[in-house]
Amino acid sequence: MGDEWQPEAMLNRKLDQLKDSMFDYIEKNIERIDASPPVFFGHVAAALERSFPDIRSEVHDEFIDAIALKLLMTMKTSPGNEQIEKVLRHAMGMKRGKRGRATLEIIAGLKLINSGNYVDAIEYLAKYRQFDAAIYTAIAYCHYAQSLPRTGAGQQGPRPNEMELRAREEMLALARARPPINRIRSLELKDSQLNALFWFMLDLAIEWFPGEPELLRIGIRKAKADGDAGRRSGLLRIATDRFHDDRDFLAESFAWQIEQRNGSGAAGIVKQMMQQYPDDPEPIYFGLKLAIIASQQQSYASFRKLAIIKGMPQHLLLITDCVFEAFCGRKNEAILCFEEVKRAYGRKHHYISALEYILRDAFSGDDERARRAKSTLLHSVDQYCMRALQIQHD
Numbered sequence: 182m183g184d185e186w187q188p189e190a191m192l193n194r195k196l197d198q199l200k201d202s203m204f205d206y207i208e209k210n211i212e213r214i215d216a217s218p219p220v221f222f223g224h225v226a227a228a229l230e231r232s233f234p235d236i237r238s239e240v241h242d243e244f245i246d247a248i249a250l251k252l253l254m255t256m257k258t259s260p261g262n263e264q265i266e267k268v269l270r271h272a273m274g275m276k277r278g279k280r281g282r283a284t285l286e287i288i289a290g291l292k293l294i295n296s297g298n299y300v301d302a303i304e305y306l307a308k309y310r311q312f313d314a315a316i317y318t319a320i321a322y323c324h325y326a327q328s329l330p331r332t333g334a335g336q337q338g339p340r341p342n343e344m345e346l347r348a349r350e351e352m353l354a355l356a357r358a359r360p361p362i363n364r365i366r367s368l369e370l371k372d373s374q375l376n377a378l379f380w381f382m383l384d385l386a387i388e389w390f391p392g393e394p395e396l397l398r399i400g401i402r403k404a405k406a407d408g409d410a411g412r413r414s415g416l417l418r419i420a421t422d423r424f425h426d427d428r429d430f431l432a433e434s435f436a437w438q439i440e441q442r443n444g445s446g447a448a449g450i451v452k453q454m455m456q457q458y459p460d461d462p463e464p465i466y467f468g469l470k471l472a473i474i475a476s477q478q479q480s481y482a483s484f485r486k487l488a489i490i491k492g493m494p495q496h497l498l499l500i501t502d503c504v505f506e507a508f509c510g511r512k513n514e515a516i517l518c519f520e521e522v523k524r525a526y527g528r529k530h531h532y533i534s535a536l537e538y539i540l541r542d543a544f545s546g547d548d549e550r551a552r553r554a555k556s557t558l559l560h561s562v563d564q565y566c567m568r569a570l571q572i573q574h575d
Contacts, residue, residue: 199232204251249285294323313362448471
């Protein structure tokens with residue numbers, strides 16, 4: 182089997198089937214596995230080697246992580262550190278990279294959170310704070326959970342107790358550090374418990390610290406990365422209400438309105454930005470972009486005049502002229518504009534050469550091909566102009 186080539190999709194399907202089989206075995210035999218982890222991991226290693234002798238090391242190690250996660254989360258009793266270490270040790274012994282302990286220890290921390298062992302969970306998670314923003318929120322949750330009154334213990338007082346203060350400090354530390362988002366890619370971690378803890382604690386922190394914009398920035402970044410339109414929209418509403426003059430939030434809100442095809446909403450943001458930042462090229466460029474998308478001749482001409490007055494580079498205006506004519510469906514005018522672009526940039530400019538191919542597709546006669554080409558043309562020129570104008574946002 183090792184010498185027989187198979188499509189990647191077929192291998193992935195078979196790997197998923199093996200994983201499902203292992204998960205089923207774990208659920209039905211957890212007591213037996215718990216009593217002798219080495220035997221179980223030996224079984225996993227033999228099955229992987231037999232079925233996938235040429236599997237890539239990265240995929241191999243992610244499979245082991247998934248098995249370790251399932252094993253720890255299926256344990257019916259709260260495991261102690263010695264029991265967890267035994268599982269981690271055997272899982273690490275199977276991994277090819279030998280550097281994947283971070284993921285395994287994060288898994289252990291989540292299991293301990295599930296078991297209510299928050300002190301030991303923090304010990305496993307604390308060293309990975311800078312690895313992913315969700316680790317901060319998981320640690321904050323451990324403190325917060327300990328702050329809650331136990332059953333029959335009465336209500337918490339009007340002031341936060343020591344453990345809630347620690348949770349708040351952890352969330353402020355997250356705002357200051359601004360670590361990566363969604364760096365944990367293996368397993369189902371980002372779609373399961375770790376993700377739920379992130380949003381639970383972030384919602385609390387936004388209430389605790391209404392004057393802290395960084396928490397909202399982090400939430401918007403994650404919602405955007407996750408493709409969570411509902412959370413992104415909600416966080417943007419809070420952000421623009423509390424920090425109405427924050428350029429990052431206004432720019433992000435403009436992008437959101439464009440994605441939602443809300444022209445009037447995007448136009449309102451451009452107007453607000455022009456009032457607040459009259460000497461800045463950013464709102465003028467946003468106005469040009471909106472006029473291009475809407476194919477509005479008068480609006481484009483108006484913003485173009487403003488762009489000239491504010492000193493926007495001529496070569497950028499030439500290239501946006503070309504995109505505007507393409508969006509209006511005027512082939513001859515777009516080609517004439519592009520000739521001016523080539524003269525300004527030089528015919529052998531690599532970026533201009535690439536745009537020429539896209540422009541041809543925009544007038545190919547095939548509606549779907551032309552639609553995709555126009556979208557690609559706008560996206561490419563937009564990124565180019567944003568860099569040239571030094572418009573940078575998360």
